[in-house]
Amino acid sequence: MASPDWDIEDHQWRPTCFPHMRKAKLDRDEFLKDPKNKVIHSYVTALADLDAPKKALPLLQDKCRIGKYDRAIQSCLQERPGSRVLSLGAGTGILQLLAARGGAAHICAFERSHMLFRMAKQSMAANQHLLDTSVIHLVDRPLHMCYSQRPVEASAEYGEPVQLDEEADVLITDMFDHNVLGMRVLDAVDHAAKHILRPGAVILPAKVHVKAMLVDMRIGKVSGLDLSYLNSYRWHPQHEKLYVHRKSYLRISAPFDVCTIDLQTRVDALTTSGDEEDSVESILNSEKVETLQVEAQKSGCWNAVLMWFHLELDKDTTLASWDPTTDENNTMDGFGSSWGQAVQYIDETTVQGGESILLQVRQDQHQIYFETDPPQSRPHHAWVPRWHFDMVLDEQRNSTYENAVKNAIQLKRDMGQHPVQVLDVGAGSGLLSMISARAGADYVTGAEISAHMCDVGVLSEVMNGFAAKCTIVNQDSRYMDVLRKPDGTAPDMKRKADILVYEVFDSGLIGEGALHLVHHAQQKLLQENATLVPMAATVYAQPLEMRIKDVSGLDFQQANRWRWRPDYEGMELERCKDAWFPLAESSPVFDFDFYDIEGCMRNHEKRFEAKVSRSGTFNAIAFWFKLYLDEETVLDTSPYGNKGATWQQAIQFFEEVRVEEGDSLWLIAKHDSYGISFEVDDSTIDRMSCRTGVPQYDPVWFQRVHRVQQLNKELMKAVAQNPREYRSFAIAAVQMGSRPWDLDMDTDPAADFCTRFMS
Known part of the structure; x- marks a missing residue:
């Protein structure tokens, strides 16, 4: 048998994501020269394409977003009857159908996702009996390979360009995500303005106004226990998408203006510039850096910038991705709820009420990025799934478990049991282990399969003074035993436990293997009369x-x-x-x-x-x-x-x-x-x-899902069997998550793939 081509250092290696990586441009051609990178790039792109239609469904249920777009489209087409419309991001098909109903003479719609393209075609076919869909032309070529007047060059990857029949008078797009620019909307608008729109064309929306506020999203005391070390894992390679009305946070500043992206001025400059690239560049100014002074309204510690935007659809219609007053009146009717809000995490900074905070804003073609003084420099080696934060902040869950654990320990005491040992399976942050120790357990062993969460649990137990009573073992509990191993290794537990505490349940109860964990514990790790919490x-x-x-x-x-x-x-x-x-x-x-x-x-x-x-x-x-x-x-x-x-x-x-x-x-x-x-x-x-x-x-x-699943099995097998394969995949994932637009990728799927490898 051949020896492995990796050593222990490879097995212990962890990926690293630095904040400055978001500013370091990637060379796409150089990145894709590596065959492994090319496979990973294709895999992530395919996953994003397959997920796109399901992720688009919330848009169709966003009455505010659709209603305001409808109003602006009808108003625009009434003022410009007989217009030819260009729709960027055909997606669900809603925008081009609204334009057809509004009286557009012709609609040319582009969608780069293959699955969203199918979704748009199905929407058009379903509405043939309601309106004239023959005016809609869904183009099955990439936007950058199409033109009306100014030709584009042929591409080795995409072939010959396609000439469209006529220039467009109106451009409509909703290619905005919670990051604002993460779907590369400016690239699409710029190409359309240079090659497809006629001079004097209008764009909906005309402007994008970006807003933000400084917030505290840290975890502090939970059930009287300090879990603040968990905050070191609260980061993201981009801006994390959150629905903040569901989250706990503290406002440190009032809302402030970040920047305004004037899409109409951009279109005007590009449609009238001809080949005068210098004049265009001076108007567009591809990267803007501005320093803002933000006043802290209250003393505290902030660790995040919460960002949202307002689309100026026309002079009478504005559509926001969030309204800060919703926290006060608990309504979501006044904004486009399907976008979510963007959160960029910052190293924790203590401020005093009235203090002025310097915040640098960098806005380029693809991102809006915040920097502090001094700049962020903390490297990140691991990412914790966000359900951990929701779980530890669930006071109902915590207090209910604590009551049950107290009852179980007291019952053992009443029966003359001493000492009382608890086994906490799926210990995570160590919260239930510490609750058990506080409730009177003499000794608690926690089993946690994630090395990252073990780090959190160990430090949390030390910070709360439970290190003498609590131990966390970085191991799948199904492989633990109270017996000495054949090679002489000490047992995982000194004796069998009297109480099993476990919270390893998913939404469907047993999907995380809870039955197997309890089964092994009863066979190997528990006393015959052990108490189970839950029962x-x-x-x-x-x-x-x-x-x-x-x-x-x-x-x-x-x-x-x-x-x-x-x-x-x-x-x-x-x-x-x-x-x-x-x-x-x-x-x-x-x-x-x-x-x-x-x-x-x-x-x-x-x-x-x-x-x-x-x-x-x-x-x-x-x-x-x-x-x-x-x-x-x-x-x-x-x-x-x-x-x-x-x-x-x-x-x-x-x-x-x-x-x-x-x-x-x-x-x-x-x-x-x-x-x-x-x-x-x-x-x-x-x-x-x-x-x-x-x-x-x-x-x-369905057919494409099956093919991607086969590729997924091969990739995951390679990653699981060889740490060096994992290393090369993880490095590529971090690069994609940090600068996805350099690789012709949208921000969200690349960042999601990065966090999967970092977790």
């Missing part, structure tokens, strides 16, 4: 209609084919009540008694009836659980209660079926030891008569 769970299921019908009077039912995924997904139903309604009462489907773990591990199937109480289209099942921590203490993740932020509900999508009030919908619930799933009992329905005409999924998308 049991019940899963409930409910059929739903969760689909898009009409959008601004247009038919978008075909967009629902892009919802489906083979597995369930987490969703906070209580936060999107306008997007769904129940078709029947909820039903209990599975009871898990964790003391009978052998029974829980067996595959189980249950057929149950859902009596339809409201006519509609069945296309989803929501399921959630009650977690019984002990006989008296319960956590409920129902969308109808007052649950905390830790868990969402699990949603599984199906092919659409029409149902009528009074019908019996027969469903089959299944579970193995790793997950819960549902099926429709097809023997009880006539699908041909119940279909809506919307397929379960797009067939072309």
